[in-house]
Amino acid sequence: MRIKLILSGLLLFAGMSIIAQTKKPNIILIYIDDMGYGDIGITGANAYQTPNFNQLQKEGIFFTQFYSPQAVCTASRAGLLTGTYPNRIGFAGALDHMAKTGLNPDEETIPELLKARAYATAVYGKWHLGHLPEFLPRQHGFDEFFGIPYSNDMWPNHPTGKNYYPPLPLIENEATIQTNPDQSQFTTQFTEKSLNFIEKNRNNPFFLYLAHPMPHVPLFVSDKFKGKSKQGLYGDVIMELDWSIGQIRKKIKELKLEENTLLIVTSDNGPWLNYGNHAGSSGGFREGKGTSFEGGQRVPCLMSWKGVIPEGIICNNLASSIDILPTISAITGAALPKKKIDGVNIFELMKGDFSQNPRDHFLYYYRKNSLEAIRKGNWKLIFPHPTRTYEGFVPGKDGLPGQVNENYFFEGGLFDLRRDPGERYNIRGEHPEIEAELLKIAAAAREDLGDDLTKSPGKNRRSLSIKP
Helix, strand or coil: CHHHHHHHHHHHHHHHHHHHHHCCCEEEEEEECCCCCCCCHHHCCCCCCCHHHHHHHHCCEEECCEECCCCCHHHHHHHHHHCCCHHHHCCCCCCCCCCCEECCCCCCCHHHHHHCCCCEEEEEEECCCCCCHHHCHHHCCCCEEEEECCCCCCCCCCCCCCCCCCCCEEEECCEEEEECCCHHHHHHHHHHHHHHHHHHCCCCCEEEEEEECCCCCCCCCCCCCCCCCCCHHHHHHHHHHHHHHHHHHHHHHHCCCHHHEEEEEEECCCCCHHHHHHCCCCCCCCCCCCCCCHHHHECCEEEECCCCCCCCEEECCCEEHHHHHHHHHHHHCCCCCCCCCCCCCCHHHHCCCCCCCCCCEEEEEECCCEEEEEEECCEEEECCEEEEECCCCCCCECCECCCCEEEEEECCEEEECCCCCCCCCCCCCCCHHHHHHHHHHHHHHHHHHCEHHHCECCCCCCCCEECC
16 A cells, blocks of 8 residues: 555656646746846946846846847847847838838737747837837737837937927827826836736736836836936936846745746847936947947846756857747747748757857848848957947937937958957958858858848848838
């Protein structure tokens, strides 16, 4: 009888283990707008505290070589949700209220793939993939949407374009419920919506996309954090975002969902440096938002998943936001999109196996379809291209932008990011074998995706959806 009981117990435990292993994990993806690489405690911020960012790293993984799909709002979000380079699917720049285009319904997004696996899906915060009704989130796989359709500076109080923009709409699903809302409540509102969604879906798998509009200018913070940092309003805003992450993690723990929830926190691009004290820090990398230099596209990325991602590990392997979709597909059993994507599965890296190298290289595209640089390993080859530079100008102050040269021409070069992460020392010509390897990758990219700089059309680009 004793042996039978033991065997029965072992079989029951084994059955429970199989159930636990096959249970669909929840996914929480937090996308922060314009937060620079150096804006959190673990990367050097010292005028304010980010205990929840720091704790997330202690209990999970920090990616040090992680890239946004492009260094601008709309394109970055397009790449994140579709797993493609944004230019492959027709995205460039940042859409505004005049745009007649949006995400093509033929493109499959993370929430659409997960809905096929019976996931509940929601997005709270900033959308920015088309503001017209046919392009809003519920047309692309989300069950719920509460937020703004584009950037929070696209309103009548824009510092350099007053009255160009209409009143900023706050939208619930497809209905505008308010215009020019109190932005000091954004971080709190979107966090509370997220907490309610987690609570409501505690017993079934869910995908939560929390796309914070801050710290994109104009900056606003609630009374909870006003005046709390030693870095003025910008520091206050980051502290409130840190609080938001803490609230999400606290809810996961309260509901005992830690072992079945993957939490991802990253940024859409680097800091908007000409806003001075209302901008973040690139962490010492060159330039910022709107450039393909490291300061424009290298962003912090933290992930945690108790029992799956080891605690306190740091990954120096190459990865990007376009890799999130295929990784989520792999861990949830969701099908990959039918059309070609550019992301790769980085789950082995997340589990701590850094001998794996799923992402061999990364393409830095910007403007409409310009291949401005390529990275492989620690080597980055930058092609001659027109760009912006913040250098040499006094930055703005208190919400007003400083000058920026939008017509700067960079001559290009080869850079060893291991020794020169600031991209200051051009060693082109010293490593012909490296250059040849990178140029071979560039040739394949131009054939596939095209390149305006070399007038290459590309064979495999797809189009946006256009309102008739």
